[in-house]
Amino acid sequence: MSRRSPLRRAAFLGAATVAATVAAVALTGGGPAQAAAANLSATFAQTSVWTGGYGGEYTIANRGDAASTGWTVEFDLPAGSSVSSSWSSVKTQSGQHYKFTNAGFNGTVKPGATASFGFNVAGAGVPAACTINGASCAGGGPVTTTPTTPTTTTTTPPPTTTTTPPPSGDTVNVSTAAQLQAALATAVPGQAIKLAAGTYRGSFVTTKAGTAAKPITLSGPTGAILINDGPSGDAPDCPVPTAGWDSGYGLWLSGAPYWNLTGFTVQEAKKGIVVDNSPHTTIDGVNVNHVDEEAVHFRRSSADSVLKNSTITYTGLVQPGYGEGVYLGSANSNWACHGNSGGVDRGDRIQVLDNRIGPFIAAEPIDVKEGTTGGLIRGNTFDGRGISGENSADSWIDVKGIGYTIENNTGTFAPPGVFANGYENHNTSTSPSFDNGCGNVWRNNKSDLGGVGAYAIKISSVSKCAANPNVVYASNTVTNATSGLTNITVTP
Template sequence: MRISRTVLPALTAAGAAVLLLAPLTAAAAAASLTATFAQTSVWGSGYGAEFAVTNRGDAAASGWVVEFDLPAGSAVSSSWDSTRTSTGQHHRFANASWNGAVAAGATVRFGFNVSGTGVPVNCTVNGLPCAGGPAPSSPPSTPPSSSPSSSPSSPPSSPPSSPPPSGSIVDVSTAAQLEAALAAARPGQTIRLAPGVYDGSFIGTTPGTAAAPITVTGPRTAVLTNPASAGSGPSCPVPTPGWDPGYGFWLAGAPYWRLSGFTVANAKKGVVVDDSPHVTLDGLYVHHIGDEGVHFRRSSSDGVLRGSTIEYTGTAQPAYGEGVYLGSANSNWACHGNTGGVDRSDRVQVLDNHIGPYVAAEHIDVKEGTLDGVIRGNTFDGRGIAGQNSADSWVDVKGTGYLIQGNTGTFAPPGTFANGYETHNPVAGSGCGNVWRDNRSDLGGAGRYAVNVTSTSKCAGNLNVVYSSNSVTNATGGLTNISVTSG
């Protein structure tokens, strides 16, 4: 249960990006790793940074180790998405268990904070220079005399490009091409992503139509990233020139879009759908997101999220790390409630997705004011639920008239877990009239009820219903705290 949160302007992230050297062409049928350093934020006594490990070869890499030195007076104070060993000024980062495999053309990232202003030198990846190519005959004897420029350098994957073709199918292979294609999109057009990493700000604002939707599609190895917001935006997020909110993919005032197949990772938020009804998200892979993974917001009704995988959310703010977020808390309706003062993201269907592990808040948070959605056929892996801001269940239903059917949920440590499904009633009539059928719940010996209904008196005349077709194992309480209905 997310209680409430105010909407704040995005913070400006000062940063610098450094390409250590230009990578060389990989040998045939072999992996060829490079590692690119970037500062993602800077403060008076230190900075935050990341390395992007990219496989520019034509065979998969099964693991990676990045090593570098920091000048005296600087030290790594914390790190994530890797296993770190530090000896004096030398730092070694090996892949974590989940990000060691790097497919040809793919990129993985790990991050760290530095106390001090010195930047990495003598960088190697798997024993070779971070830029690729053969090992040097002797390492540099002295570190650079100055810090890198604070102006981000353009990644090699995103050179300036000519305007995209105007045909019904637009093929893109760089971030610049994708941004241009989205800006020029028109109803009936399909934008196709080639495999690779697209690092930028990706937004669609052109409405499609029911007869001619706009489609963005690509393989899972097409990875959209947006690791740092930039510029100054309004308190209520709307597209604003010069402002990047840090979303992986943003639809704003863009109904009838279809996003299919690709990956969104390393972004402040994953996919945000604002004021955009009839949007379908199909087969996406969303992971390593600072806040929530997918958000239908500002009366984005009649949407579908189907066949997607969402994991590792809330990496920056666990309290706001929902896997799927439907609507807005009533405390934010002044900002996001554009239909009668309420965020009416109604009739959204969440179907056949795999959500978790390490979704830090609820796997699905259904907000008050939303109606008549469907949550069916999903798999919830509760490992890593953080328990912050009262988030301690797979699904928290504060909406009304939802069908929750045929889902499978499990929980195992680590994490905080109270119940499988919960209802709450933050405004009159909310959290009522919901139906549970055919769900299977394994509470791991930690959860009390598969379905915990907070109040029946607040739902008089429109009660929540839990049918006997639901099952539960390893519960400290049982199936539910209300009477079970046969069927």
């Protein structure tokens, strides 16, 4: 049973719901009149709309008296429109014709229950010529039935109890949520856990450590999708893996250094990927989208880690002010929980490289917290559409850390959203004392502020960083700014 709260559900559907096109399918079939039968309806709705596209969803409802055993929804899109991404289904395409078959977890729709799948469309065209299970969405069609059969009493021997051994070996192939949970719980250095395509629904957490010589790898295709409908149970005062409590995180590394995470997708979770006290973690080529809060969080001194070649979209669906794309470290107000290095969350020397972040990141695409040092943010593409303005989120990056190099990034902004500056810098007072927000360098960044933002790079305080100044090089460029490149003297 799903534990998704009504608040999450409402946020996921979006506040900008437009008039829905309803495709009701009355399913009928042969056989005795008394035979139980499914009666499905398929309802389409645009769940959100933006410049150049929209989000859509089909809801499959069963109004019959028997469960369906699967469903397939097909439709056409007009030329110039295409499905750019989808979730909770298996998509195939032939030209402008799209076919969506149920995922492993939502094919059985019990009487009175519903299932759904979603997708994003590039373009304005809406689905047409819809069918479900081969029948027109505007009319009747075949049904999945549960035939009436005579009751037969048989005598069977008592079941044999067997114990499934934990996964082992250098390579562990998994295709179910239970197998993945077992693999995460028993992982050993040097092991490679390989996900088959499909949807994995549950709580996925590991506390197992790799080593520098033998890191642990979790890999899969983009079609391997991790979903967590939590949270549930009684949460501890500070988030640590606790029996009876589901954090709601899509994937959680806790005290698990030297992991490589590659290729798969995390979505529909409270938080996407959380890396706690797990230095030397590499996240490469993942896709994180449609999460309630932040997408990727390096927390509790998860230093010397890397996020690269990944795509992050649609964050902060429930709490926009906490919907960062990438979160490095912790605010000093949270160091009581996460400050495990001399009272500080020292997420030092983290690299964020060559990622696509946005659109519809509700908070900053990257938030660099105080107490972290020496990071590298290079080669990323930021799409600022959808920045909410909540909790002071109004830029691509907010830098409160020390000694970061921010170079060769490309940022754009266009409505909708709230946007003040491309890159912002702030000095936060903490104890123990740090030169927070000082010694950062910007070079070779390209900024298009959409005629809305003031500066490409806004430095909040010069005097506080007199001993370790921030540097903005002339190699940075800006277009469509209301004020210019930066508010400080440019370094040649």
